[in-house]
Amino acid sequence: MNIKITYNWLLEYLDTDASPYDIQKYLSLCGPSVEKVDKMGDDYVFNIEITSNRVDAASVFGIAQECQAILPEFGKKAKLKFDPLNDYKFVNIQKKYCNKNSLKVIIKDRDLCSRFTALVFEDLNLKPSPELISKRLTLCGIRSINNVVDISNYLMLSLGQPVHVFDYDQVKKSMMIMRRSKKGEKIITLDEKEITLSGNDIVIEDGEGRLIDLCGIMGGANSAVSNKTKSIILFVQTYNKNLVRKTIMTTGQRTEAATLFEKGLDEERVEPTLVYGGELLEKFAAGKIASQIIDIYPNPYFKRKSISVSYEFFNKIIGITIEPRKIKRIFTSLGFKINNLEDDRTKIVSVSIPSWRQYDIDIKEDLVEEVARIYGYNKLPNQLQPIVYLRQPPEIEKLFKIQSKIKYFLKYIGLNEFINYSMISKEMIEDSGLKTEKHLKLSNSISQEIEYMRMSLLPSLYKNIKDNSVKTRYNTAPGEKGVMRFFEIAKVYFKNSVLKDSPCREVYKLGIAVNTDYFDLKGIVEALYKELNINDGLGQMITNEIKIEEKNGVFLTEIDLQKLIDDYRQIPNYKPITPYAVIKLDKTFELEPKHTFQMIKKLAFQSNLLQKIEVVSIFRNKLSLRFYYSSSQKNITEEEAKRELEKI
Amino acid sequence: MQNNKDIIIELNKELSSLTDLTSIDQLEVKYLGRKGLINKLLQKIKDVPVNKKKAYGQKINQLKNEVKRIIKIKKLELTNNKTDEFFDATLPGKPYPRGSLHLITSTVEKISKTFQRIGFIRMSYPEVEWEYFSFDSLNMPPDHPARDDFETLFIDVPPAPKLGKMILSPHTSSGQVREMWRCGRPPIRMVSIAKCYRPNWDTTHTPMFHQFESLCIDKNITITNLKASINYFVKEYFGEDYQARLRPFHFQFTEPSFEVDITCSICKGKGTIGHQKCKVCKSGWLELAGAGMVHHNVLIEGKINPEIYNGWAFAFGLERLIMIKIGLNNMRLLYDGDIRFLEQF
CATH class of the missing domain: 3.30.930.10 (Bira Bifunctional Protein; Domain 2)
Incomplete structure (x- = not known):
C-alpha cells in the first residue's frame, strides 16, 4: 500500500535537519520506499510505499519513528518531539467523563474485534475545518468536508489507526450490536452504494436492528454525520484482519481504512488515537465529552515479547562485523528495549519487541533484518559465495x-x-x-x-x-x-x-x-x-x-x-567412404494406394547393395526415382545393380 | 582439310575485331551453326577411311569444344566490360529466411548462461503444483492473502491429503523445497526459469508469465554474497553502467527480505529528463526483483538443518526485464500472438 504525508506534518513529530530529499533518499535505502516527493506551495508531499508487514509505519508518526532510527546513520539529526503512545493516555481525559448519553455495546463474537473503544461527544459545532487540517488533508489526497469528518481522517493519517464517527442520534436506542453478517443482508454505505453481503462480514446493528456499519470498510449512510448533527460517537477499533480482507474481496470496497485493517493493527494505538481525537474535537469542533470511555479489550498487551540473539549471529548472516554498541543503538532508536543494557561483557543481546511490531517480529532473523537495514545495505561489500561444482541431472x-x-x-x-x-x-x-x-x-x-x-x-x-x-x-x-x-x-x-x-x-x-x-x-x-x-x-x-x-x-x-x-545423436553414424563404383539407375513407377513411395522404398531396401534413393521427378502419378547401388567389398557391375532393381 | 590449329588462329583473328554481341552471335553461327564450319567438317567423315574414322571424329569434337570455349570467353568479356546491359550492384541479394525466436527464449538463454558461469545449474519443476510446495513449505500460513481466489489459480479437483489443493504455481519459489529434497545436502546452486500463473490480465499483468528463480544454500552464506550475485547479474545483463540497490521488503519465505532496484534505463538513473520527472521510474530507480535470505522454516521444510546451513534466494519476472530492456509498455503483446510483433525478434 502507498500513503501520502507531508514534510511539515512530519516535522510536527520530528526534530530534524534533513531536507525532504534527504528523507526520500535515506528512508528508501533503509526503510519504507519514498517513491516520490512533490513540492506543493511551502510544503512537500511524500508518496511512500508501505510493505504489508509494516502497517505500523503507515502514518506521519510511523514515518517519524522510522526517521529517528535511519537518519542518524547518515549523519542527520532526528529525534521524536513527542510520543503519542506515551503522551496520549486515557488518564488525560479522565476528569471529563460523564454518565449521561451512555451507549450500550454488545459484541456477539469475541473473534471479531480485538479492541473496541468509543466516546460520545455533544454540543458539536459543525463547520469547515481550520486551514491547517483542510490543507494537509487536501495535499494528501483527501477531500475536506467539515471539521468533524476531517478530524477522523486527520487522526488516521497522523497515527495510522482508522477512526469512524457516527451521528449519535441516528444510532437508535443508543445501542450497538456487533455481529457477523448473514448472507443476503444489505447495507447502504456512506458513499450511497447498496451492498449485498455474502455473510461473515463484521457489521453493527443499532437498537432497531438497522445495519449502521460495515466494520473496517465503511459506515452506513443511515448514521452518517450530516450538517444537522449535534452529537457524535467517536469510534476506534481493531478488527479481525482476515474477516476484513474477506469483506474487501467480496464487496470490492477497498477503502483506505480497510487497507489498514486487513494488515492487522496494534491494539495499543487505539488509546492514543481516541484521546488525540478528543483533543482535536474539543479544540476545533467545541465538542464536549458526554459518556464514559468505552474500552472493550479482552486480551491486553501486558508483557512485551523478548528475543535473545548472539552478536555473532548478526555478523554471520550479514557478512561483516557490526559493533555491539551500534546494534544496541539501532534497536533503541526503533523503540525496542534492550533487556541487558548494563551488561557489556555478554555475547548476547536480549531485546523486547514494542507493541507495534508484535505481529511482525518473531524470530532472530527478523532482528538481523532490523540491524542490517538500518546499518545500510548500501554500505555492505559485494562478496560472491565460493563457486562449487554441481552436476546438472x-x-x-x-x-x-x-x-x-x-x-x-x-x-x-x-x-x-x-x-x-x-x-x-x-x-x-x-x-x-x-x-x-x-x-x-x-x-x-x-x-x-x-x-x-x-x-x-x-x-x-x-x-x-x-x-x-x-x-x-x-x-x-x-x-x-x-x-x-x-x-x-x-x-x-x-x-x-x-x-x-x-x-x-x-x-x-x-x-x-x-x-x-x-x-x-x-x-x-x-x-x-x-x-x-x-x-x-x-x-x-x-x-x-x-x-x-x-x-x-x-x-x-x-x-x-x-x-x-x-x-537425437550428437554425431551421426560414421559410414566409410566406399572406394568401389556406385551404379546409378533410374526407374519410373506409377503411384497408387497400394503402391506408395513408402512401399517401394521398403522393398528396394531389401537389397544390401542399395545405398540411397532420390526422387528425380513427380508428374501426376508418375514417380521417377534414382537408385544408388554399390558394395563395400567390390566393384559391382551394372547388371548386378539392375538385378537388384528388378526385384522391386 | 585445314588442321585444328589453323582454324583456331583464324577464329581468334576474326573475334579480335568484334565489339558487340550481335556480331559474335553471327560468328558463332558461322562456326557452330547447323550449316557451319564444324558441321561441314563432320559431314566429311563419310569420306574418311574406316580405320581413321574414330580419330577423325575425336579431332573434330576437340575442335568444337575449343571453339565453344573461346566464343564463350569473348562473350563474357563483352558482357562484363561493355555497358550494353546495366548491372545494378545495389539490388538486394537473394532472400534467405530469417524466422524469429520469442523474446522469452532469448532472455532465458542469456540468464541461464550468466548464472551457469558462477556455478548454478538450471532445473525444472512442475507448473501444476500442490499448495504445499507453493505456500505451506514456504512459510505461508493457510490464511495468507496470496492463497486466496484473487491471487492464485486453482484446478477444479478435490484437494490431496497433506499436499492441499491443486493450483497453477504462482511463482517459481515452489521449486525451492523440491530442490532441497532432491539434493538432500547442500551445497545447492539452482536456477529455475518457468511459466507461472496468476489471475490478473492488464497492460502490466498477463495470467501466464515467466519467473526466474535462483537459490543458493551452503554453509556461511551471507547478505554480502546475495548482494554480489545480484550485482554480478545486473552488470552482465544490462551493462557496466547499471547499478543495483537493495531495499528492505517483506516476503514470507525470506528473512531478511529485499526488493532489488536497478538504474532506470530511460532517465539513466537521474529521475528527470530535462526538467520533467521521468514517467517510467521512481526517482531514477526501477523495481526489478525480490530477494532475501532463505527463511529458517523453509530450510526445515526442505530437511536442511538451519543451524548449519543458510542461503539466499532471488527471483524476478522475465517480462518486466524485457519491458525495461526494450522499452515495451504493453506486456500482453508478448502472448497475444501477433506475428507483426513476434517476427521482429
Missing part, C-alpha cells in the same frame, strides 16, 4: 540443450516461434475435436478464454495462423496470402490417474503449423530430423510416423519432444 541438461537446438534450427530455416497461454477455451478444445472433460479445468479462471489446461499445442497454433491471416502484414500485398510457418515448444498437461508427487503429467511437445502445403510441413520435419541426426540407421528418415493434419488450409503437426531428445 543429465536428462535436464539434454532437455534444455536439445530444445534450444531445435528452436534455433527452426528459426534459421524461417519459422517464427510463438508462446501461447497454457490455458485455452472450451471452444478451442471442441473445435479441435478434443474432449473437454479430459482436460484439467481451472475453478477460478478470470476468462472463458483461459479455462482449461491444454493437452495439445495445436489448437493454439491453429488460432495463431487464423488470427494472423486477417491481419495485414507490411510485407504482403493486399489480398495476397502471407506465408506463415509457426512453431511452439511447451508443456501440455495430462491428468494423473493416481496421486503422485507432481499433480499432473507435464509433457513437452513441439508443435508446427503452416499455411502452405503438406509437403512444406513434411519437409520442415524431415530437415529437423536430419539436423538432429535422427534416422533409421540406414540413412533414411523415419518421419512417416509423424502425423500431419489439415484443417481449413492449415497444416499442423505435433511431436513429443522427449522422443526427439531420445533419438
Whole structure:
C-alpha cells in the first residue's frame, strides 16, 4: 500500500535537519520506499510505499519513528518531539467523563474485534475545518468536508489507526450490536452504494436492528454525520484482519481504512488515537465529552515479547562485523528495549519487541533484518559465495540443450516461434475435436478464454495462423496470402490417474503449423530430423510416423519432444567412404494406394547393395526415382545393380 | 582439310575485331551453326577411311569444344566490360529466411548462461503444483492473502491429503523445497526459469508469465554474497553502467527480505529528463526483483538443518526485464500472438 504525508506534518513529530530529499533518499535505502516527493506551495508531499508487514509505519508518526532510527546513520539529526503512545493516555481525559448519553455495546463474537473503544461527544459545532487540517488533508489526497469528518481522517493519517464517527442520534436506542453478517443482508454505505453481503462480514446493528456499519470498510449512510448533527460517537477499533480482507474481496470496497485493517493493527494505538481525537474535537469542533470511555479489550498487551540473539549471529548472516554498541543503538532508536543494557561483557543481546511490531517480529532473523537495514545495505561489500561444482541431472541438461537446438534450427530455416497461454477455451478444445472433460479445468479462471489446461499445442497454433491471416502484414500485398510457418515448444498437461508427487503429467511437445502445403510441413520435419541426426540407421528418415493434419488450409503437426531428445545423436553414424563404383539407375513407377513411395522404398531396401534413393521427378502419378547401388567389398557391375532393381 | 590449329588462329583473328554481341552471335553461327564450319567438317567423315574414322571424329569434337570455349570467353568479356546491359550492384541479394525466436527464449538463454558461469545449474519443476510446495513449505500460513481466489489459480479437483489443493504455481519459489529434497545436502546452486500463473490480465499483468528463480544454500552464506550475485547479474545483463540497490521488503519465505532496484534505463538513473520527472521510474530507480535470505522454516521444510546451513534466494519476472530492456509498455503483446510483433525478434 502507498500513503501520502507531508514534510511539515512530519516535522510536527520530528526534530530534524534533513531536507525532504534527504528523507526520500535515506528512508528508501533503509526503510519504507519514498517513491516520490512533490513540492506543493511551502510544503512537500511524500508518496511512500508501505510493505504489508509494516502497517505500523503507515502514518506521519510511523514515518517519524522510522526517521529517528535511519537518519542518524547518515549523519542527520532526528529525534521524536513527542510520543503519542506515551503522551496520549486515557488518564488525560479522565476528569471529563460523564454518565449521561451512555451507549450500550454488545459484541456477539469475541473473534471479531480485538479492541473496541468509543466516546460520545455533544454540543458539536459543525463547520469547515481550520486551514491547517483542510490543507494537509487536501495535499494528501483527501477531500475536506467539515471539521468533524476531517478530524477522523486527520487522526488516521497522523497515527495510522482508522477512526469512524457516527451521528449519535441516528444510532437508535443508543445501542450497538456487533455481529457477523448473514448472507443476503444489505447495507447502504456512506458513499450511497447498496451492498449485498455474502455473510461473515463484521457489521453493527443499532437498537432497531438497522445495519449502521460495515466494520473496517465503511459506515452506513443511515448514521452518517450530516450538517444537522449535534452529537457524535467517536469510534476506534481493531478488527479481525482476515474477516476484513474477506469483506474487501467480496464487496470490492477497498477503502483506505480497510487497507489498514486487513494488515492487522496494534491494539495499543487505539488509546492514543481516541484521546488525540478528543483533543482535536474539543479544540476545533467545541465538542464536549458526554459518556464514559468505552474500552472493550479482552486480551491486553501486558508483557512485551523478548528475543535473545548472539552478536555473532548478526555478523554471520550479514557478512561483516557490526559493533555491539551500534546494534544496541539501532534497536533503541526503533523503540525496542534492550533487556541487558548494563551488561557489556555478554555475547548476547536480549531485546523486547514494542507493541507495534508484535505481529511482525518473531524470530532472530527478523532482528538481523532490523540491524542490517538500518546499518545500510548500501554500505555492505559485494562478496560472491565460493563457486562449487554441481552436476546438472543429465536428462535436464539434454532437455534444455536439445530444445534450444531445435528452436534455433527452426528459426534459421524461417519459422517464427510463438508462446501461447497454457490455458485455452472450451471452444478451442471442441473445435479441435478434443474432449473437454479430459482436460484439467481451472475453478477460478478470470476468462472463458483461459479455462482449461491444454493437452495439445495445436489448437493454439491453429488460432495463431487464423488470427494472423486477417491481419495485414507490411510485407504482403493486399489480398495476397502471407506465408506463415509457426512453431511452439511447451508443456501440455495430462491428468494423473493416481496421486503422485507432481499433480499432473507435464509433457513437452513441439508443435508446427503452416499455411502452405503438406509437403512444406513434411519437409520442415524431415530437415529437423536430419539436423538432429535422427534416422533409421540406414540413412533414411523415419518421419512417416509423424502425423500431419489439415484443417481449413492449415497444416499442423505435433511431436513429443522427449522422443526427439531420445533419438537425437550428437554425431551421426560414421559410414566409410566406399572406394568401389556406385551404379546409378533410374526407374519410373506409377503411384497408387497400394503402391506408395513408402512401399517401394521398403522393398528396394531389401537389397544390401542399395545405398540411397532420390526422387528425380513427380508428374501426376508418375514417380521417377534414382537408385544408388554399390558394395563395400567390390566393384559391382551394372547388371548386378539392375538385378537388384528388378526385384522391386 | 585445314588442321585444328589453323582454324583456331583464324577464329581468334576474326573475334579480335568484334565489339558487340550481335556480331559474335553471327560468328558463332558461322562456326557452330547447323550449316557451319564444324558441321561441314563432320559431314566429311563419310569420306574418311574406316580405320581413321574414330580419330577423325575425336579431332573434330576437340575442335568444337575449343571453339565453344573461346566464343564463350569473348562473350563474357563483352558482357562484363561493355555497358550494353546495366548491372545494378545495389539490388538486394537473394532472400534467405530469417524466422524469429520469442523474446522469452532469448532472455532465458542469456540468464541461464550468466548464472551457469558462477556455478548454478538450471532445473525444472512442475507448473501444476500442490499448495504445499507453493505456500505451506514456504512459510505461508493457510490464511495468507496470496492463497486466496484473487491471487492464485486453482484446478477444479478435490484437494490431496497433506499436499492441499491443486493450483497453477504462482511463482517459481515452489521449486525451492523440491530442490532441497532432491539434493538432500547442500551445497545447492539452482536456477529455475518457468511459466507461472496468476489471475490478473492488464497492460502490466498477463495470467501466464515467466519467473526466474535462483537459490543458493551452503554453509556461511551471507547478505554480502546475495548482494554480489545480484550485482554480478545486473552488470552482465544490462551493462557496466547499471547499478543495483537493495531495499528492505517483506516476503514470507525470506528473512531478511529485499526488493532489488536497478538504474532506470530511460532517465539513466537521474529521475528527470530535462526538467520533467521521468514517467517510467521512481526517482531514477526501477523495481526489478525480490530477494532475501532463505527463511529458517523453509530450510526445515526442505530437511536442511538451519543451524548449519543458510542461503539466499532471488527471483524476478522475465517480462518486466524485457519491458525495461526494450522499452515495451504493453506486456500482453508478448502472448497475444501477433506475428507483426513476434517476427521482429
